[in-house]
Amino acid sequence: MMKISQREARRLRQKVRQLEDQEHQRNRVWVEGWPNGVHLGSLAVPEWIYYSALTARKLGHAIVVTTADAGKFQFIAMRLK
Numbered sequence: 001m002m003k004i005s006q007r008e009a010r011r012l013r014q015k016v017r018q019l020e021d022q023e024h025q026r027n028r029v030w031v032e033g034w035p036n037g038v039h040l041g042s043l044a045v046p047e048w049i050y051y052s053a054l055t056a057r058k059l060g061h062a063i064v065v066t067t068a069d070a071g072k073f074q075f076i077a078m079r080l081k
Contacts, residue, residue, distance in 0.1 A: 026080050049075060 004012075045053075053063050056077035068074045 043073075053077075 053075060056063055061077040061079050064076045064078055066074050066076065
């Protein structure tokens with residue numbers, strides 16, 4: 001295993017702390033952005049859409065549902081900053 005210097009260890013520790021702070025800030029902003037959100041209903045979707053949305057959420061994306069043509073919804077994954 002390769003050893004690293006104390007200087008490099010401190011630099012990496014600081015970088016990890018910075019990235020963790022950014023992640024915390026991003027999550028906090030997202031939650032605050034929808035404080036009065038209301039559940040409008042549920043929709044049964046094909047399995048592939050369910051797993052696409054599940055994967056997007058695990059990757060840190062928000063799933064937005066919007067209208068397309070009459071009788072159709074669009075599901076959009078938006079990367080959170």
